[in-house]
Amino acid sequence: MGVMTYAEAARLSLEQEMDRDPRVWALGEDLGPEGGVAGQYRGLQQKFGPERILDTPISESMIMGSAVGAAICGTRPVVELRYADFGFCAADEIVNQAAKIRYMLGGQVRAPLVIRQSVGMRNGMAAQHSQNNEALWVHVPGLVVIAPGTPADTHGLLKAAIRCDDPVVFLEHKELWATSGEVDPQAGPLPIGVARLVRPGADATLVTWSSTLGRALEAADALAQSGISLEVVDLRTLWPWDRDTVFASVRKTGRLVVAHESVRVGGFGAELVAEVAQTMFPALKAAPVRVASPRAPVPYAKPLEDMCRVSADMIAAAVREMLPADPSGPLAGT
Amino acid sequence: MTDKALPTTARVLEMHRMMCTIREFDEQAGQALDSGLARGSVHQYVGEEAIATGVCANLAATDYIASYHRGHGHSIAKGVDPVGMAKELLGRTGGVCGGKGGSMHIADFSRGMLGANGVVPDGVSLAVGAAQAVKLLRQDRIVAAFFGDGALNRGPLFEALNWARVYQLPLLFICEDNLYSATQRTGAVTAGPGGVARAQSFDIVTETVDGNDVLAVDAAAARLTARIRDGGGPAYLYATTYRWYGHLAFDKGLYRDPAEVKSWRERDCIARIEAWLIGRGVDKAALAATREAVKRAIDAAYEAARAAPFPDKHHAFTDVQDIGGPAWA
Numbered sequence A: 001m002g003v004m005t006y007a008e009a010a011r012l013s014l015e016q017e018m019d020r021d022p023r024v025w026a027l028g029e030d031l032g033p034e035g036g037v038a039g040q041y042r043g044l045q046q047k048f049g050p051e052r053i054l055d056t057p058i059s060e061s062m063i064m065g066s067a068v069g070a071a072i073c074g075t076r077p078v079v080e081l082r083y084a085d086f087g088f089c090a091a092d093e094i095v096n097q098a099a100k101i102r103y104m105l106g107g108q109v110r111a112p113l114v115i116r117q118s119v120g121m122r123n124g125m126a127a128q129h130s131q132n133n134e135a136l137w138v139h140v141p142g143l144v145v146i147a148p149g150t151p152a153d154t155h156g157l158l159k160a161a162i163r164c165d166d167p168v169v170f171l172e173h174k175e176l177w178a179t180s181g182e183v184d185p186q187a188g189p190l191p192i193g194v195a196r197l198v199r200p201g202a203d204a205t206l207v208t209w210s211s212t213l214g215r216a217l218e219a220a221d222a223l224a225q226s227g228i229s230l231e232v233v234d235l236r237t238l239w240p241w242d243r244d245t246v247f248a249s250v251r252k253t254g255r256l257v258v259a260h261e262s263v264r265v266g267g268f269g270a271e272l273v274a275e276v277a278q279t280m281f282p283a284l285k286a287a288p289v290r291v292a293s294p295r296a297p298v299p300y301a302k303p304l305e306d307m308c309r310v311s312a313d314m315i316a317a318a319v320r321e322m323l324p325a326d327p328s329g330p331l332a333g334t
Numbered sequence B: 001m002t003d004k005a006l007p008t009t010a011r012v013l014e015m016h017r018m019m020c021t022i023r024e025f026d027e028q029a030g031q032a033l034d035s036g037l038a039r040g041s042v043h044q045y046v047g048e049e050a051i052a053t054g055v056c057a058n059l060a061a062t063d064y065i066a067s068y069h070r071g072h073g074h075s076i077a078k079g080v081d082p083v084g085m086a087k088e089l090l091g092r093t094g095g096v097c098g099g100k101g102g103s104m105h106i107a108d109f110s111r112g113m114l115g116a117n118g119v120v121p122d123g124v125s126l127a128v129g130a131a132q133a134v135k136l137l138r139q140d141r142i143v144a145a146f147f148g149d150g151a152l153n154r155g156p157l158f159e160a161l162n163w164a165r166v167y168q169l170p171l172l173f174i175c176e177d178n179l180y181s182a183t184q185r186t187g188a189v190t191a192g193p194g195g196v197a198r199a200q201s202f203d204i205v206t207e208t209v210d211g212n213d214v215l216a217v218d219a220a221a222a223r224l225t226a227r228i229r230d231g232g233g234p235a236y237l238y239a240t241t242y243r244w245y246g247h248l249a250f251d252k253g254l255y256r257d258p259a260e261v262k263s264w265r266e267r268d269c270i271a272r273i274e275a276w277l278i279g280r281g282v283d284k285a286a287l288a289a290t291r292e293a294v295k296r297a298i299d300a301a302y303e304a305a306r307a308a309p310f311p312d313k314h315h316a317f318t319d320v321q322d323i324g325g326p327a328w329a
């Protein structure tokens, strides 16, 4: 085991996959000299050469389109789109090509590629550099969507994404790049579609992913002070999501809160809540709740930006609100 | 070739003041980021001031410009108030965008500045639309679109060049080639003869200038804008230059050869025009006085910004849309 940052874990993971499989290569802007916007490619061009770590022009359509072409012809590209906001510049190639080429062509080919997009708010990056677009990708048939929240998960899930034969959208949070955690450098891929029960609890289930995980755990700590036991599930894979883990948890607690940084309206939380309500309505003791961003672009000024954040306080308040007034009373034994 | 009349000393002094203003504003923008007063991305225009200055000297107040992520210089040259810009940079009330946009989205429609932009080269696409509107509304304006060399390889730029030529739009494209796209040497990923050829292949009139020579930029912009105003359709100015600092204010630019940086700093557009002015008989002291006056004005702009309050929180949710905005959700 060792402690490393989220960026370093991602770098190590890609390095190991490139060592393992000569068909794996990466393309995108600024990968070589500086090693990517967060150092997540540092040293890889020096090691693997400029063909396998390809520095591209600012040509998102072609970065993505050519990756699809290369994926259906025997290679396994890792596409770096820098910020999820520029994923929109490549949305046509992602949605109309990568996601459905296997299907449209009657299963003749697969498009095994990874589409890395760093998401989320960080220190005043404003409206065109702070977006979380996960729900859009989940909505597109053909795509797998992964959003790791820790260095170890980034390490294991990037490996899994690279080995996956489906196109995978891999969402890395800007705010997490510099955070560190325990990683087993020898660890293999983690299974796609398996959530992690981060903290067991009895009174309510909190489902979250990516950087909101940290806030969820803070909320759980705060709630524990008042005797409320929150179970925290890190979904990790948004599509296909781990129904078994989420359903089992909600069956146990009877209460569901979903927290995510992306916009609440039409967000992925809505899908989770709907599925839970539809599947296990009788098991619910309270209406499921979503804690997420307001439907506004992300503003620049700090006090305004903070209005769009999901805080630990907001999560804790949502949990308190769905519990009966006196936690020591009716809650006991439930 | 006809001999072009040399510009008047007064005009050049005005351009000198403008370049000094842009430089001082962006030097302090970098400091604001370092000290945590500004946030996010701040792309300084230091070293490239002659281009915005020379081009905008040929634009009327009613003309439009569109810019890109390195947009402070274009804004100031187009007449945007540095006080409103400094407030925007610090995310304060009274910022040109109410503190909601920051450096990368500075805009002031009252000055015909349609916006910096965070996406390469979306400002150019918007400029094409602005020119389309000018034509539809039979207005007496032209549009200038600034972009970097990094934009040369994105599809929308090709679409814009074709479009502007097909519809003969009143649009001046200005490519500011500072050799780099973030940490990448643009030449390493650009095929063919590069920036000018891109436009020529669409049959658009072009000029190439030394972008560190404000007189050359001014003269070329004068010719091209006159042509556009005469209904000659789009034109393209290709200006070579160099940014002194990193891509972002906190980028140390380690991927550049220090000798290269030094050689370009020696071609400083401000030092050059000062030498020219002195040759014209302008007093050194007068130039120093300009620089000092500019410094005082920019100091005051940032001082006013620091003193301004942060926007009220409810503004996070204003101006999203008329119907179905955040309150409705």
Ligand SMILES: Cc1ncc(C[n+]2csc(CCOP(=O)(O)OP(=O)(O)O)c2C)c(N)n1
Binding pocket: A029, A058, A060, A082, A086, A089, B043, B069, B070, B118, B119, B120, B121, B147, B148, B149, B150, B151, B178, B180, B181, B182, B186, B247
């Ligand atoms: C579509 C898109 N891709 C990537 C980026 C990230 N990015 C911001 S500035 C930049 C380099 C741009 O270089 P250039 O156009 O030459 O302008 P300069 O910064 O040199 O002034 C890049 C890659 C972006 N803003 N938009």
Ligand SMILES: [Mg+2]
Binding pocket: B148, B149, B150, B176, B177, B178, B179, B180, B181, B182, B186
């Ligand atoms: Mg450039």
